[in-house]
Amino acid sequence: MKALRIERHGPPSTLTVSDCPVPEPKPGQILVRIEASGINPSDVGSVQGRFHESPLPRIVGRDFAGVVVKGAEALIGRKVWGSGGDLGILRDGTHAEFVCLPEGAAVPRPKNLSAEQCAVIGVPYVTAYEAVISSGLVEPDQWVVVSGATGSVGQAALEIAGAFQARLVALVRGAEAKEKLASRKIHEVVRVDEPGWIGAIREATNGDGADLALNGVGSTLVQGLLDSLKNGGRQVVYSIAGGREAPVDLLSFYRRRLSLIGLNTVALDSVACGRILGKLTPLFESGTLRPLPVDGVYSIDQAAQAFERTASGDGKVVLSFSNPPG
Numbered sequence: 127m128k129a130l131r132i133e134r135h136g137p138p139s140t141l142t143v144s145d146c147p148v149p150e151p152k153p154g155q156i157l158v159r160i161e162a163s164g165i166n167p168s169d170v171g172s173v174q175g176r177f178h179e180s181p182l183p184r185i186v187g188r189d190f191a192g193v194v195v196k197g198a199e200a201l202i203g204r205k206v207w208g209s210g211g212d213l214g215i216l217r218d219g220t221h222a223e224f225v226c227l228p229e230g231a232a233v234p235r236p237k238n239l240s241a242e243q244c245a246v247i248g249v250p251y252v253t254a255y256e257a258v259i260s261s262g263l264v265e266p267d268q269w270v271v272v273s274g275a276t277g278s279v280g281q282a283a284l285e286i287a288g289a290f291q292a293r294l295v296a297l298v299r300g301a302e303a304k305e306k307l308a309s310r311k312i313h314e315v316v317r318v319d320e321p322g323w324i325g326a327i328r329e330a331t332n333g334d335g336a337d338l339a340l341n342g343v344g345s346t347l348v349q350g351l352l353d354s355l356k357n358g359g360r361q362v363v364y365s366i367a368g369g370r371e372a373p374v375d376l377l378s379f380y381r382r383r384l385s386l387i388g389l390n391t392v393a394l395d396s397v398a399c400g401r402i403l404g405k406l407t408p409l410f411e412s413g414t415l416r417p418l419p420v421d422g423v424y425s426i427d428q429a430a431q432a433f434e435r436t437a438s439g440d441g442k443v444v445l446s447f448s449n450p451p452g
Contacts, residue, residue, distance in 0.1 A: 128426050129185045129222030135175025138433030143426055146185070149218070149226040156197030156229055158206060162245035162423075163220045163445045164189035165436045166278075168392070173433065177215050177392070186214040187221030187445075189248030191241040198229060205241075206232035207403060209248025210396030221429065223447055231396035233403055236410040243417040246278070246442045247410075250418060252402050253391045254282035257340050257362045258290070261387045266291035268337035271327055271354060273297040273318070276306050278418055278442055279342050279364070284310060285415050292338075295330050297323070297347075318347070327354040335359060345369030352384055360385035418442050 131144040151157045172186050191207040208231050213219040235244045258264050270287045274280040275296035294312045299319045314330035335356035344366040351361050409415040421441025424432035432443050
């Protein structure tokens with residue numbers, strides 16, 4: 127089978143396609159023929175060697191949509207999707223024509239979405255679900271600030287928080303980003319690159335502040351988002367792209383009973399991610415949640431180009447295995 131198997135870490139430009147044996151499922155496992163596999167920034171980081179616990183050699187890739195071809199008889203032929211913090215990081219992943227998984231890791235995918243649409247949902251929506259629901263504990267009518275709202279996780283967070291009847295403030299950078307969100311059901315779009323953005327959030331939330339703030343940027347937003355919260359509010363941090371160390375006004379922090387919560391979805395293995403995607407499937411099928419746009423489809427032979435596009439932040443792209451081996 128064709129696979130993105132790396133022998134050493136390096137830039138995406140060094141990626142080449144390997145010819146690997148098709149894995150054989152063990153008891154309790156299934157073999158999935160991959161139809162499409164999304165590329166995430168964490169996949170780029172995996173290739174570059176940012177996950178120090180990752181073994182070599184390994185096949186990279188976290189997200190997928192495919193069909194079960196071996197395993198329990200009742201599962202064969204099932205169209206499935208999945209993701210996992212272990213996939214492509216701690217073990218062989220999904221940027222290949224086949225992958226072996228535990229039975230619980232591949233759940234029936236939404237019937238109304240294409241394989242390519244399903245393949246780019248995993249990491250963004252799992253992260254957003256964990257940030258908004260599991261860690262953020264959002265309730266109807268609560269105010270949620272979503273930073274990086276035009277990114278994949280940001281868009282997913284807006285969808286999930288909106289589906290749970292939260293009131294939304296999108297935090298973006300630049301006039302173009304603000305325009306991209308004009309058609310969404312968002313109560314306010316605030317530009318973080320303009321002065322007074324903290325006050326703008328407070329004004330949007332009727333002067334009270336937000337109940338929950340999602341920080342997908344890092345240290346540069348930590349204190350500002352804490353200042354934008356109401357007393358007893360909480361901030362969930364799931365990325366350090368904008369820096370890893372942040373000074374915090376601890377006096378204000380403890381007197382206002384604020385919470386700062388870390389979220390690492392790499393700690394969620396493929397079975398845990400399967401459970402989350404199983405909860406989201408009926409919401410996609412009902413139209414309550416919208417899939418992310420697929421901005422580019424590449425063959426595995428174009429993987430280096432696809433990875434470089436992901437590294438540049440130019441949209442959500444997918445590897446398609448449209449002509450699998452028989």
